[in-house]
Amino acid sequence: MHRSAPRLSRILACAAVPVMLVAAGCSSDSGGDKDASPSATASPSVSAKPTVKPAVFSKLPEPCKSIKEKTVDSLVPEAKDRSGTADKSNDVSTRGGCSWNGLDSQGVDGSQYRWLSVSFMRYDSDQSRGAGDKLAEEYYAKQVAAAKATDGAKKVADEPSAGIGDQATTVSYDLRKTDADFKYATVVTRTENVVATVIYNGAGYQGAKSPKGADLLKDAQKAAKEAVASVTAANK
Incomplete structure (x- = not known):
């Protein structure tokens, strides 16, 4: 057991x-x-990237036709070429500009010189870079900063300007060059995905007085309004 x-x-x-x-x-x-x-x-799903909104404007106006002829005649008396001188551009759908200049002789009272320019920059929306209007905002800020930082500029002043596009800033200053005291007025404006910059300056020669800065600024704002309107018209 x-x-x-x-x-x-x-x-x-x-x-x-x-x-x-x-x-x-x-x-x-x-x-x-x-x-x-x-x-x-099941493998986790990958969410798609949000698409950026398309740019509003796909075209630019002809720069030399963006300012009315009668405005050019008023702002630049005795212009060398009333039709303007176009800037060179590799892509006129995204970048363009035009300028006018003239010397108006007033006999014994001297001469008045005027120079007017308008330039455009358009941005398309891009999936990697962002919406066109946001890219235009960045360029708009750079243009304002560049105007304020003009080499040799004195009495620089800037302020927002209502009623011109979606955003607008005016920059005015004095600048001594070619033995004359120039007055400058710059208007930088953004409408949707397009930035338009208008520069207007003038000086008196042979004893003529320099133009008033306030008058130049008012005229530059008028030209800027026409430039903005031309963008809208070009895209209808």
Whole structure:
């Protein structure tokens, strides 16, 4: 009887092995079914990037026709070329400009010199860079900063100008050059995705007095309004 006890223990242990294996197998299969659910095996979806809004303006006006002839005649008397001198551009749909200049002789009262220019910059919307109007805002700020930082400028003043496009800033200053005291008026304006910059300056020669800065600024604002209107007209 004493010898049979160890043998009986081994028999009971071996008999228990299949039961444990079966139990373990059932437990593993049950857990596998739960992990095989679609929500657990599906790869996470990648959300698409939001698309930028399209630019409002797709064209630019002809720069030399963006300012009315009668305005050019008024601002630049005796202009060398009333039709203007166009800036060179590799892509006239995104960049362009024009300028006029003339010396009006007033006999014994001397001469008055005037120079007027208008330039345009248009931005398309771009998925990587952003919306066209936002890119135009950045360029607008750079143009204002550049005008204020003109080398040799004195009595620099700037202020917002309402009623010209979506944004507008006027910058005025005095500048001594070619032995004359020049008055400058710059109007930088943004309408949607286009920036228009108007620069108007003048000086008196041969004893003539320099023009009044306030008058130049008023005339520059008039030209800027016409430039903005020409952008809208070009895209109808």
